[in-house]
Amino acid sequence: MEREIHYSTKISDAFFRQVIDYVGAGVVITDPSLPDNPIIYTNKAFETVTGYTTKEIIGQNCRFLQGEKTSREEVAKVRKAIEEEQSIIVELLNYRKDGKPFWNELSMYPIFVPSEDKLYFVGVQKDVSDRKSEEIRADDYKQEASLLSTPFVPISEKICILPLVGNINSERWEEIYQRISAHVYDHDEEIFIMDLQGIKDMNDDVHSGILRLHKLLQVMGARLIVTGIEPNTAKASVKLADFRKKQISFYATVQQALEGIRASH
Ligand SMILES: Cc1cc2nc3c(=O)[nH]c(=O)nc-3n(C[C@H](O)[C@H](O)[C@H](O)COP(=O)(O)O)c2cc1C
The missing domain is CATH 3.30.450.20 (PAS domain)
Structure with missing residues (x-):
């Protein structure tokens, strides 16, 4: 019923x-x-x-x-x-x-x-x-993590080292361009040493990213040096032919790059 x-x-x-x-x-x-x-x-x-x-x-x-x-x-x-x-x-x-x-x-x-x-x-x-403060904490953490993954190490008034670690995707490159241009604008650095020793995979993203960064620094009147690549590899690599054409300098280590800079001044 x-x-x-x-x-x-x-x-x-x-x-x-x-x-x-x-x-x-x-x-x-x-x-x-x-x-x-x-x-x-x-x-x-x-x-x-x-x-x-x-x-x-x-x-x-x-x-x-x-x-x-x-x-x-x-x-x-x-x-x-x-x-x-x-x-x-x-x-x-x-x-x-x-x-x-x-x-x-x-x-x-x-x-x-x-x-x-x-x-x-x-x-x-x-x-x-409660939810909002969780979100704010997560945002702060993300920002801090991304700053840690692209640190700047100024070693003199005119030289700054940028050690890159891990995997670099296009999002991280964007962040690197932005931070470097802001840094050069504020500090007037002449030479940027980008150390690739900690890079896991020298893929196309890294390759085109370096070329773009080189261009950007040139426009701003600064210079890019790449370390962490053996000069012999750099000379032989077909992939790195672009870098040679653009006259980007390579050194195996940051130490050698600094010696090179000192010798040329
Ligand atoms: C039904 C209703 C509830 C509202 N509740 C809030 C509220 O909880 N907190 C708040 O900051 N504004 C609240 N507002 C918005 C303000 O009353 C006001 O409309 C707002 O500040 C924009 O107007 P004003 O620029 O003249 O201040 C509420 C508005 C309405 C119509």
């Missing part, structure tokens, strides 16, 4: 309020027909997330949660969404009543209520500080 299910259409406002209070995220409703789009309702979780009581904030615009380090660009996106009556999800750095910052994943929706012929905005605030 089929069970009959009766849906009640008479769920009271009070019941809905209670349900919304149990939602595990802050909920606010604002009324854009009033001056400055103020808060007309907040749930219990909003008080927990922000530290403010409903009494303190009812009638205010939600921007009181923003502070010194809140991204103005992200706030502008919210402003635009409100103007265009669009929904949006943004991550904003907000501040609790005690001044402690937290990352707020704000989902904001325009909701039209036909029975009132009126538009409201609903905001759902989720504290995502």
